[in-house]
Amino acid sequence: MNVSTELLPILTGLQKRFRNRLDAVHSPRANEIYVHAKMDLVAGFTAHLCRKWQARLVNLFADDARATDGAFHLYYVFALDAAHGFIILRAPVPPDKPEFASLTNAIPGVNWQEREVQDLFGLKLIGHPNPRRCALHDDWPEVHPLRKDFDLRTQLPPFQGERHKFRPVEGEGVFQVPVGPVHAGVIEPGHFLFSVAGEPVLYLQLRLAYVHKGTEKLFENLPVQHCVRLAESISGDSAFAHATAFCHAIERAASVEAPPRAKYLRSICLELERLYNHIGDIGAICTDVAFATVNMHCMRLKERVLRVNELLSGNRLLRGMACPGGVRFDFDADQLKALSQLIVELRPEFDSVVGLIEKSSSTLDRLERTGVLKPQVALDLGVVGIAGRASGFDHDLRRDFPHAAYDQLKVTVPVYQVGDVEHRMQVRIDEVRESFSLIEQLVAKLPDGPVRMEIGELPAGATALGYVEGWRGEIFHWIRSAPGNRLARCKVKDPSLQNWPALSEAILGNIIPDFPVVNKSFNLSYSGTDR
Amino acid sequence: MFGILGKSLGTGVVTENYPATPPEISAHARGKPEIDWANWKDARPAAAICPTGAISHQDANGQRVAKIDLASCIFCGLCAEVDKAIRMTNVCECAARRREDLAASATYSLKTDGSHERMVSSPAPQRSNASTLQRNEPLERLGRQIKERANKMFGRSLHIREVDAGSCNGCEIEIVNLNSPIYDIERFGVHFVASPRHADLLLVTGPVTRNMELALRKTYDAMPAPRLVVAVGACGCSGGIFGVNYATRGGVDSIVPVDIYIPGCPPNPHALLHGILLAMGRIPKK
Numbered sequence: 001m002n003v004s005t006e007l008l009p010i011l012t013g014l015q016k017r018f019r020n021r022l023d024a025v026h027s028p029r030a031n032e033i034y035v036h037a038k039m040d041l042v043a044g045f046t047a048h049l050c051r052k053w054q055a056r057l058v059n060l061f062a063d064d065a066r067a068t069d070g071a072f073h074l075y076y077v078f079a080l081d082a083a084h085g086f087i088i089l090r091a092p093v094p095p096d097k098p099e100f101a102s103l104t105n106a107i108p109g110v111n112w113q114e115r116e117v118q119d120l121f122g123l124k125l126i127g128h129p130n131p132r133r134c135a136l137h138d139d140w141p142e143v144h145p146l147r148k149d150f151d152l153r154t155q156l157p158p159f160q161g162e163r164h165k166f167r168p169v170e171g172e173g174v175f176q177v178p179v180g181p182v183h184a185g186v187i188e189p190g191h192f193l194f195s196v197a198g199e200p201v202l203y204l205q206l207r208l209a210y211v212h213k214g215t216e217k218l219f220e221n222l223p224v225q226h227c228v229r230l231a232e233s234i235s236g237d238s239a240f241a242h243a244t245a246f247c248h249a250i251e252r253a254a255s256v257e258a259p260p261r262a263k264y265l266r267s268i269c270l271e272l273e274r275l276y277n278h279i280g281d282i283g284a285i286c287t288d289v290a291f292a293t294v295n296m297h298c299m300r301l302k303e304r305v306l307r308v309n310e311l312l313s314g315n316r317l318l319r320g321m322a323c324p325g326g327v328r329f330d331f332d333a334d335q336l337k338a339l340s341q342l343i344v345e346l347r348p349e350f351d352s353v354v355g356l357i358e359k360s361s362s363t364l365d366r367l368e369r370t371g372v373l374k375p376q377v378a379l380d381l382g383v384v385g386i387a388g389r390a391s392g393f394d395h396d397l398r399r400d401f402p403h404a405a406y407d408q409l410k411v412t413v414p415v416y417q418v419g420d421v422e423h424r425m426q427v428r429i430d431e432v433r434e435s436f437s438l439i440e441q442l443v444a445k446l447p448d449g450p451v452r453m454e455i456g457e458l459p460a461g462a463t464a465l466g467y468v469e470g471w472r473g474e475i476f477h478w479i480r481s482a483p484g485n486r487l488a489r490c491k492v493k494d495p496s497l498q499n500w501p502a503l504s505e506a507i508l509g510n511i512i513p514d515f516p517v518v519n520k521s522f523n524l525s526y527s528g529t530d531r
Numbered sequence: 532m533f534g535i536l537g538k539s540l541g542t543g544v545v546t547e548n549y550p551a552t553p554p555e556i557s558a559h560a561r562g563k564p565e566i567d568w569a570n571w572k573d574a575r576p577a578a579a580i581c582p583t584g585a586i587s588h589q590d591a592n593g594q595r596v597a598k599i600d601l602a603s604c605i606f607c608g609l610c611a612e613v614d615k616a617i618r619m620t621n622v623c624e625c626a627a628r629r630r631e632d633l634a635a636s637a638t639y640s641l642k643t644d645g646s647h648e649r650m651v652s653s654p655a656p657q658r659s660n661a662s663t664l665q666r667n668e669p670l671e672r673l674g675r676q677i678k679e680r681a682n683k684m685f686g687r688s689l690h691i692r693e694v695d696a697g698s699c700n701g702c703e704i705e706i707v708n709l710n711s712p713i714y715d716i717e718r719f720g721v722h723f724v725a726s727p728r729h730a731d732l733l734l735v736t737g738p739v740t741r742n743m744e745l746a747l748r749k750t751y752d753a754m755p756a757p758r759l760v761v762a763v764g765a766c767g768c769s770g771g772i773f774g775v776n777y778a779t780r781g782g783v784d785s786i787v788p789v790d791i792y793i794p795g796c797p798p799n800p801h802a803l804l805h806g807i808l809l810a811m812g813r814i815p816k817k
Contacts (some may be wrong), residue, residue, distance in 0.1 A: 145777055154777040159745045180744050184725035186693045186707050188700055210742045211697045214778035226582040229607060230772050236701025236797065280707075282623055293535050299711035300545055306558070306708075314561040314619075316799055317701055318609045335559070350533055352538060359534055527699045 004030040006083035010053050014087075019032060019049060027253055031085035031401070039074070039100060045198020046076065049087065055080050057084040057103070058498075059465075059476050060113040061491040062121045064148045066095055069462070072123060075491075076463065081400045086465055093123055098261030103130035109382025112497060120146040120216075135209055135530075145217050152214065152221045164207040169195035172408070173250030174202065177512060181210045185516075187273075188526035192515075204504045208529055215531040217485060219490035220482075224250065224458060225325075227487065231477070232319050234492055235528030237277055240269050242492070242528075245320035245477040248403060249466025249490075250324040253481055254455045262326030262451040267405040268442050269309075269318050269327070271435040274471035276305040278435075279350070279430040281523050282454055285425050286357060288517035289366040297353045302345060308342045313334060326452035340443055343436050350436075354429055356413045364452070365455055367422035371518030373506040374419060376387040381501045385495045387522050390427045391419030397469035402466070409441055419506070424521040459486045471527065472496065547716045550808065554801040560621040561606045563794070567616040568637045568653055570742045573646040577610035583772045584767060586610055587702060590641065593653060595630030598636035601625055602768035602782070605796035626793045630784060633768065633792060681740060688720040689811055692730035692754070695780060696747045696786075698737030702764040702797040706734065715801045721807065727753040732810060735787075738766040738773040751787045759810050761791045763803065770793045 003011055011033060015022060024036040030399045037045060049055040059077035069289045071092035072164035072437040093100055102125045104111045115134035118125045119440035122144035125131045133140075139161040144150060169176070191207035211458035216232060218226055231246035244266055251258060259264070283298025306316040310526065312335050313321035321327055331339070357363055373383065388395065396413040398406040414430035418424035460483040468475045473495025499522060507518055547554070556562070574588040574597035581587075585604035588597045602723050611617045634653040695703055708722065709716040724730050727750045739747055739790035751760070762783035765771035770781035783789050793806035 024605065143777070150777070152776050156741060156777055159741065163742075180751055181743065182694055182727075186695075186723060188695045188698070188703065189746065210746070211695070211737065211740050212742060212778050213697055213738060213740055213773050214776045215773075218773065220554075222582075225580070226772075229582040229605060233699040233701070233766075233772055237704060239699075239701060293539065296712050297538065297542070299708065299712060299738040300542070303708065303711055303713045310560045310799075311557045312559070314608065315606070315796075317797065319605070319701070319796060320561065356535055356538060425724055476718050491657065525700060527697075 001025075002030050003027050004083070005032060007080065007085040007087070009226070010080060010083060013052070014045075014049070019047065021314065028462070028464065031251070031395055032088065033085070034080060034088050034090060034463070036090045039093065042076065042089065042091050043101060043103060043106070044077075045089055046489055047106065047275060048383070049078050050107070053080055054082065055087065057243055057398040058106055058382070058474065058492070059478065059493045060103075060117070061478065061493075062093070062117045062123060062146070063480060064121065064146060064488045067148060071095065073123060074117070074123075075466065075478070077478070079401070079454065080113060081395055084401055088465070091505070097374045099126050099181055099375045101123040101126050101177050101300060102131075104364065107382070108380050108501075109309075111501060120144060123148060124155075132165070135208060135212065137207075138165060138473060145214060150217075152217050152514050163191070165409050166193050166205050166207075167203075169203050171197065173197050190526050194512055194515070196512060197246060198434055200509050201278065201507050201512060201515075204499060204507050206215075206504060207217070208500065208526060212530040213527075215508045216490055216492060218387055219487050224485050224487060227490070228322055228353070231492075232470070234531060235318060235494055235525040237525065238273065238470045238472060238475065238494070239430070240273050240318040240322055240467050241468045241475050242494070244404070245466045245468040245470075245475045247322050247324040247466070249477040249479045250455065250469060251447070252318065253464035253479060254324075254457050255457055256319050256453050258326040259447045259450045260405070261330070262453075263405040264329045264408075264442050264446050265331065265451060267406060267409075268439055269321055269466065270315065270404060270470070271306060271439050272309055272312075273441070275432060276309070276434050277471045278304050278307065278432045278522075281520065282425060282428055282432075284523075285517055286363060286419065288520050289363055291357070291360060291363045296352060297349075297356070301353070304342060304346065308339060313336055323452065326450070328452070328516075330451045336443055336446070339439065343439055348437050350432060361516055364422065365426060366517070368420060369418070370421045370514055371506040371510055371521060372418065372420045373502055375417060377505050378419060381498075381502050381505070382501050385470075385499065386424055386427050386431075387499050387502060388473065389414060390423035392417045397467055401467055405442060408445065409438055421521040432480065445531050448492060470495065472523070473499065482485050492531055494525055494531075496526070496529040497525035499524055500529060538618070543690045545712050546718065547713055548803060549714070549801060549808045556623065558621060561608045561619045561621070562588045562622040563601055563606065563620055564604065564610060565601065565618050565620050566635075566713040569648070569650055571597065571614075571616040571637070571639070571647060573614075574639075575645065576712070577614040580609045580613050582607065582609070588813065593641050595639045595641055595647065595705050596636050597639060597647075598634060600769070601633040601794045602630055602792060603765050603771055604794060605657065605765045605771065607796075612791045613719050622794060623799050623802040626791055626802065626809050627639045628809070630768070630789070630792055630804060634793060644770070658814065663797070688722060689732055691732045691734050691807070692724055692727045693734045693736070693761050694747055694750050696735050696743040696767075696768055697740035697773075704766070705797045705800055705803060706736070706763070708800045709803055714804060714806070716804065719808070726760040727751070728755065730754050730758070732759040732761060732807070733787075734761050734763055734807075735783045736763045736767050737784060738770040739786050741778050741780060744780055745788055747783075747786055759790045760787055761793060761806055761810050763806075764798060765796045766796060768794055771796070
């Protein structure tokens, strides 16, 4: 079997441990192993993999395979960071008994993902501590949009009733502050209910899914060539990262690899996306503690990155650049020169702006020890990306699962331990500097050659996992292909979905006026979560 | 303190003089596509590759009506890759007052293989607001006129409330950029406010989701009259790639009346400024 040498001992160990209880094992790719087993093995399998091999359960989703296999399938994607590979457990759920056992008590990080499966597929959760609706609001009729017998264009009645039954928080002097879905600033919609006693926040409840757009269902209804553009619209600030994760999945399903130059260009674009978002966030964090000057400088620098994006890809947010098999546009000498020039000019400018923050004791005072996400809490919730690295979680797909051209580079991953707003900003500052250096290396080492491979029609029934470290954290796209170059399923996992519950933890004990800066320091995508 | 001041002085003024000075847009930028209608040989390949259905055709009685609708165009440029008659321009300012002004179509007689024989009727001469604006009415003058009218109407200021009714947040990135020192929308007396009660203009993005429909209506209802609504982006103008499905209601005008449509995916800050200035010129006289 085609299994990487690092995953082989784990797989052998699993086969020894669970023997004939594994129904099938196959590995379409060296770092992507599928294990089929019955539902009752899931809990034990997960516990073993997590304890013995430090696996992380990074993605949990369902797939309606009643037409082909007579059952729903649940997929549990485990990332083995040290072995640089994925083990994917598949368990069937019979349609006549549509229920599955919850893992949330053991792994709190899958809380929302399990509830999403319950909402979208109508598979009942057994043993979940809080099995209320998550992906669909409470007023939705009993529909399960990702079942195959639900039509994309189904007309649902407009809102009526209640969106979410919030938990009561009572006691002397306790009161509730509802915020949203329309916020004061130019940000995405979501509802926050703060319970406060005096100034400090006792409890924060989130009601998201306001921008649920049926994206995953839409993937199943579009021809594959149009799906890339849809992937760009999952979360606009990560347009290229999402589109590239999608293309990665398609390429893996089709057993095609993007040519070397395309991989370099992908890495360059991923770093540019990281740059403009990080620089913008650093400014926005400063705005939220009333240091507007820094934001003005940051916006000015961000604008320069956006204009270079436009020069390179034709679009300021790098839309239209991604395509399966490589990238759509090559960079000529003038474009590369402009890119190099950008880095040369941005570096001292960025340093001097960071200098302004570092010299402002009143700013630092607001950031330090604000919105602390303790490392243990972050670990329990499986927090990833910037927020994870600020809370002691040393991981980055660019280093641990090299994609695009990251296998050609040494990526230094900043890790901090306190998990406050300051550290989340510091991770960004370090990563901006790292991106400068990565882009310079990528430009210097850029190989010649084509930037795109043709991908013929996808083989039907293929499954593949695509992954990209976006600027916010790890992005996964899992696909199963259908006949006629279509997708039977596309599961999108944005890091925001994983990180939102952590915000409720980080805000505890802080005052509501600090919520904007804490929220901004996570800067999670609503659209990426709600899809 | 002196460091902050020094940095600001050292940086100098970075604000653009738009619209008095036209924007410097890279030649690589993809703006609206332009069709050479007379020499369009076959609309089918472009229609097939268009991810949002912005290019479409309808065949009947040996004739074909081929259409392009900027309201759903995401400026991806895929059509121009398969069709020589289509060229991507870097023109981004395409805002229009009426949804139908964003569309253009021509009728062709067909050959037996389904390609175009000849053009039977050409698109209506330049109905697009953007082009008439650029030809007949220089933006500079428009900007001045608008300023005068807004000054009269709103005491030199227009207040905008933004609502994301379902966008992917791409449009929000560019809307936030309007407040950057480069575009500095406040130099027009335009100010983003936190409450619809203080707002004269509602800037709406996204295909309106089922879950945001009520919030959008309520925000609109909370605004004092006279009020304006601007739909932003392909999704806001038409529903974009999402269209109408079980979770989305389509473009903004399916929920509230829209005064200005700003196409783009996302529209860049110049396109947004252009659209907002256009909207201000339409403030109804008392």
